[in-house]
Amino acid sequence: MTDQIKHHLTDALLMAYSAGTLPEAFSLAVATHISMCDECRARLGAFDTMGGALMDECKGAELAADSLEATMARIKAGNPARITDAPARGKSKGMLPAPLRDYVGGDIDAVKWKNVGMGVKQAILPTARDASARLLYIPAGAAVPDHGHAGTELTLVLQGAFRDEMDHFGPGDIEVANEDLDHTPVADIGEDCICLAATDAPLKFKGLIPRIAQPFLRI
Amino acid sequence: MTNGREKENEDWVACIARIRDAQDQAAFAELFHHFAPRVKAFLMRSGADASMAEECTQDVMATLWQKAHLFDPSRASAATWIFTIARNRKIDAIRKQKRPEPEDLPWGPESEPDQADILALQQESEHLGKAISALPDKQRILIEQAYFGDLSHSEIAEQTGLPLGTIKSRIRLALDRLRHAMK
CATH class of the missing domain: 1.10.1740.10 (RNA polymerase sigma factor, region 2, helix turn helix motif)
Incomplete structure (x- = not known):
């Protein structure tokens, strides 16, 4: 998988994921890409190291007078910290990488698809509302209507491939689109295409019908 | 220390x-x-x-x-x-x-x-810390803001009055410098 990937995360996305400032839906796309891509995993390691170094360099804030004692008291009380851990899990056996399985509640067969017309299906994933994430199922050879973006859209290929005005995207590739890009992604003929798409703004469709359909599709 | x-x-x-x-x-x-x-x-x-x-x-x-x-x-x-x-x-x-x-x-x-492996990793981290403190102030502050300030690039643009493109290129410059320092 990892050697075929040609389209990677940008520095800005990796830095924001490392800093913990991305909307949850974008973090999901980043974590899923990294699960498939050793190069971006290594780059993320460098950004985490930079975060640690920046924290180490900065001027500290004044602590409460009893801060250390209070912390020792917490430790002695054995209060389990409520900090979320990376759940222990092995390499994924199913088709979906582990972070996506957590949101789907299972592998690809557990996805609750909804038809959105012309054979295209989608499933919206439960994330915080500052951005949305959905799985898209595009039949081989079919197109997603021509659309522009009000914000940023990340599209990660999980299966199959698509082509748009920019380039060709295969498994593991991620396209980072912003307001400058109007595109019509078309799935390759060979295989149905499954993507994870995350966006921080509603998509703008150009045709009349898609525009009417938009409120129902929630995309 | x-x-x-x-x-x-x-x-x-x-x-x-x-x-x-x-x-x-x-x-x-x-x-x-x-x-x-x-x-x-x-x-x-x-x-x-x-x-x-x-x-x-x-x-x-x-x-x-x-x-x-x-x-x-x-x-x-x-x-x-x-x-x-x-x-x-x-x-x-x-x-x-x-x-x-x-x-x-x-x-x-x-x-x-x-x-x-431990020694190599720890030394590399130190090296990066030094490279960060050696960055020109403007670049270091931008990287710090991106990490700590919870600011998007456009919010940094609003705060500093710098155009978005300048902010993005300064961050890119800072990252390039750090990569170079790490070689």
Whole structure:
């Protein structure tokens, strides 16, 4: 998988994921890409190291007078910290990488698809509302209507491939689109295409019908 | 600190080992005095008020004690590890969101990390710290804001009055410089 990937995360996305400032839906796309891509995993390691170094360099804030004692008291009380851990899990056996399985509640067969017309299906994933994430199922050879973006859209290929005005995207590739890009992604003929798409703004469709359909599709 | 950064990083690794192996409170106090104020500053710059930042800092430092056995010095410096704990606490408590984490790599059977790997990783982290402090002020401040200020590039543009393109290219320049320094 990892050697075929040609389209990677940008520095800005990796830095924001490392800093913990991305909307949850974008973090999901980043974590899923990294699960498939050793190069971006290594780059993320460098950004985490930079975060640690920046924290180490900065001027500290004044602590409460009893801060250390209070912390020792917490430790002695054995209060389990409520900090979320990376759940222990092995390499994924199913088709979906582990972070996506957590949101789907299972592998690809557990996805609750909804038809959105012309054979295209989608499933919206439960994330915080500052951005949305959905799985898209595009039949081989079919197109997603021509659309522009009000914000940023990340599209990660999980299966199959698509082509748009920019380039060709295969498994593991991620396209980072912003307001400058109007595109019509078309799935390759060979295989149905499954993507994870995350966006921080509603998509703008150009045709009349898609525009009417938009409120129902929630995309 | 008069012993310089070279010694520091490996000292912190030793402190965490003493907590892990002997529940050593003196080692914990040393780490606490260095890192807790920095964790609190990071949380406050990310939008927490002083009392919430204090609460979360105590959580983060208690987590360090409880999870000392999970620290792998061949994969992270103490500062990096503590930063990731603080960042996750921030997302959880301040932003009230979940953080999707990448799938673990199959690392193979757990073995004691190799001393040479630990040394190399710790030295690399120190090297990066030095490279960051050597950045021109403008670039360092932008990178700091991106990390700590919870500001998007366009919010930085509003605050500084700089055009978005300038901010993006300064950040890119800073990253290029750091990559060059790490070669």
